[in-house]
Amino acid sequence: xxxxxxxxxxxxxxxxxxxxxxxxxxxxxxxxxxxxxxxxxxxxxxxxxxxxxxxxxxxxxxxxxxxxxxxxxxxxxxxxxxxxxxxxxxxxxxxxxxxxxxxxxxxxxxxxxxxxxxxxxxxxxxxxxxxxxxxxxxxxxxxxxxxxxxxxxxxxxxxxxxxxxxxxxxxxxxxxxxxxxxxxxxxxxxxxxxxxxxxxxxxxxxxxxxxxxxxxxxxxxxxxxxxxxxxxx
Amino acid sequence: xxxxxxxxxxxxxxxxxxxxxxxxxxxxxxxxxxxxxxxxxxxxxxxxxxxxxxxxxxxxxxxxxxxxxxxxxxxxxxxxxxxxxxxxxxxxxxxxxxxxxxxxxxxxxxxxxxxxxxxxxxxxxxxxxxxxxxxxxxxxxxxxxxxxxxxxxxxxxxxxxxxxxxxxxxxxxxxxxxxxxxxxxxxxxxxxxxxxxxxxxxxxxxxxxxxxxxxxxxxxxxxxxxx
Numbered sequence: 001x002x003x004x005x006x007x008x009x010x011x012x013x014x015x016x017x018x019x020x021x022x023x024x025x026x027x028x029x030x031x032x033x034x035x036x037x038x039x040x041x042x043x044x045x046x047x048x049x050x051x052x053x054x055x056x057x058x059x060x061x062x063x064x065x066x067x068x069x070x071x072x073x074x075x076x077x078x079x080x081x082x083x084x085x086x087x088x089x090x091x092x093x094x095x096x097x098x099x100x101x102x103x104x105x106x107x108x109x110x111x112x113x114x115x116x117x118x119x120x121x122x123x124x125x126x127x128x129x130x131x132x133x134x135x136x137x138x139x140x141x142x143x144x145x146x147x148x149x150x151x152x153x154x155x156x157x158x159x160x161x162x163x164x165x166x167x168x169x170x171x172x173x174x175x176x177x178x179x180x181x182x183x184x185x186x187x188x189x190x191x192x193x194x195x196x197x198x199x200x201x202x203x204x205x206x207x208x209x210x211x212x213x214x215x216x217x218x219x220x221x222x223x224x225x226x227x228x229x230x231x232x233x
Numbered sequence: 234x235x236x237x238x239x240x241x242x243x244x245x246x247x248x249x250x251x252x253x254x255x256x257x258x259x260x261x262x263x264x265x266x267x268x269x270x271x272x273x274x275x276x277x278x279x280x281x282x283x284x285x286x287x288x289x290x291x292x293x294x295x296x297x298x299x300x301x302x303x304x305x306x307x308x309x310x311x312x313x314x315x316x317x318x319x320x321x322x323x324x325x326x327x328x329x330x331x332x333x334x335x336x337x338x339x340x341x342x343x344x345x346x347x348x349x350x351x352x353x354x355x356x357x358x359x360x361x362x363x364x365x366x367x368x369x370x371x372x373x374x375x376x377x378x379x380x381x382x383x384x385x386x387x388x389x390x391x392x393x394x395x396x397x398x399x400x401x402x403x404x405x406x407x408x409x410x411x412x413x414x415x416x417x418x419x420x421x422x423x424x425x426x427x428x429x430x431x432x433x434x435x436x437x438x439x440x441x442x443x444x445x446x447x448x449x450x451x452x453x454x455x456x457x458x459x460x
Contacts, residue, residue: 039413041416042412042413042416042417042420043314043409043412043413043416044313044314044315044416045313045415045416045419045420045424046313046314046411046412046413046414046415046416046417046419047311047312047313047412047415047416048311048312048314048401048408048411048412048415049309049310049311049312049401049411049427050309050310050311050312050317050319050403050408051307051308051309051400051401051403051432052307052308052309052310052319052320053307053308054284054306054307054308054322054431055321055322056284056285056322056325056457057321057322057323057324057325058261058324058325058326058457058458059324059325059327060260060261060264060326061264061268061326061327069257070257070258070259070260070263071257071258073263073267074258074262074263074266077263077266077267077269077270078266080270081266081269081270081273081295082295084273084274084294084295085294085295085296086294086296090296092298094298094299095445096441096442096443096445097442118341118377119340119341119377119445120340120341120342120343120377121340121341121342121343122342122343122344123342123343123344125344125345125346125347125348126348132340137277137278137445137446137448138276138277138278138293139276139277139293139294140276158348158351159345159348160343160345162345162347162348162349163348163349163350163351164348164349164350164351166351172351203376203377204377229294231278231293231294231296231298232278233278233291233293233298233299233446
């Protein structure tokens with residue numbers, strides 16, 4: 001500071017203002033250029049999701065009904081699909097909304113609130129065995145029906161409550177009240193039955209079975225004979 | 234439910250009337266019905282996507298159990314802002330099989346840490362939990378979490394199916410902003426490459442209620458053509 005101008009970032013303080021502005025301008029230009037190049041590079045690398053219309057491009061699969069005229073093929077497909085459709089009464093169960101419908105010929109005979117599976121998985125801490133508490137989806141058939149159905153409690157019923165399962169056939173496994181007044185058996189242990197926990201109807205709380213209130217269960221029991229198809233979705 | 238059953242009957246009746254009037258059915262329609270016949274021979278639930286009707290049907294054995302109207306049907310793919318190469322739509326009619334769906338993976342696991350012996354009938358447990366009244370299977374006390382409204386389903390054909398209640402915005406500035414954000418993430422090694430997705434836009438409640446139907450091995454039949 002002995003009469004010579006001080007130097008700050010290469011710029012001599014006290015120099016004529018024109019040169020200071022020149023440096024500042026050049027610096028700003030350099031910064032903008034670097035930022036632009038960086039942005040462009042980043043922009044070129046980035047790949048946002050772009051929507052385009054779904055266009056119907058028809059490509060006919062081979063091997064199905066070849067050798068027949070279109071009318072015959074269509075008639076055959078319709079006829080075969082018709083044979084797969086249910087005859088008489090059938091049951092439709094919406095496992096998300098927890099609704100059961102009993103239908104016949106397109107007419108709804110009864111709609112009821114039900115409870116279906118939680119979808120949770122139970123793991124046995126002893127061996128890692130797992131049970132999935134899903135109500136099965138797809139078509140099933142009422143294989144048998146029973147009044148005052150007993151429940152032979154499986155292992156998971158004890159494990160879920162934190163107990164070691166008793167040996168098979170032991171009296172602790174028998175429960176004669178939990179399934180209500182009627183049971184419609186759909187195979188693989190899945191049953192449409194009653195419940196003691198009526199306040200939970202309409203919620204996904206079961207281990208895979210379908211629970212109904214007493215009056216709805218009685219109606220379905222009386223109007224769905226053995227062989228009735230059950231569609232669960 | 235009644236409307237669905239009637240709609241199903243009406244569709245079949247319309248098909249029968251069309252042929253009776255000597256109008257040959259379209260080859261695409263015939264192929265669609267034949268593909269459906271293959272799916273309907275199995276007891277599983279299958280889904281039918283109709284791009285023309287903008288609807289997703291839930292069916293089993295040829296019976297329409299539910300219909301979900303679609304607000305949009307689009308292809309979504311990751312593209313650079315400049316120099317795009319858009320994918321072409323998958324051909325129809327076709328059957329798409331689900332490789333992995335959220336209906337399989339989004340599950341809560343209950344795992345007790347240890348099991349204690351059952352108390353004898355005449356003895357009481359030391360730490361007595363309140364006895365369930367009435368006795369029976371314990372009701373699940375905790376609520377089941379709501380399914381999401383936006384999720385991806387992997388298909389075996391390499392595509393994804395994206396169920397959502399809204400598409401990402403497509404304005405130019407929005408795309409540039411997303412490109413910058415995505416590019417920055419890629420520079421930091423956090424980029425995410427997504428396969429192209431057939432995107433079904435539907436009401437939030439509809440997206441939730443079909444969530445559990447997207448399970449591994451479920452068939453999605455994509456139909457086209459009219460009788």
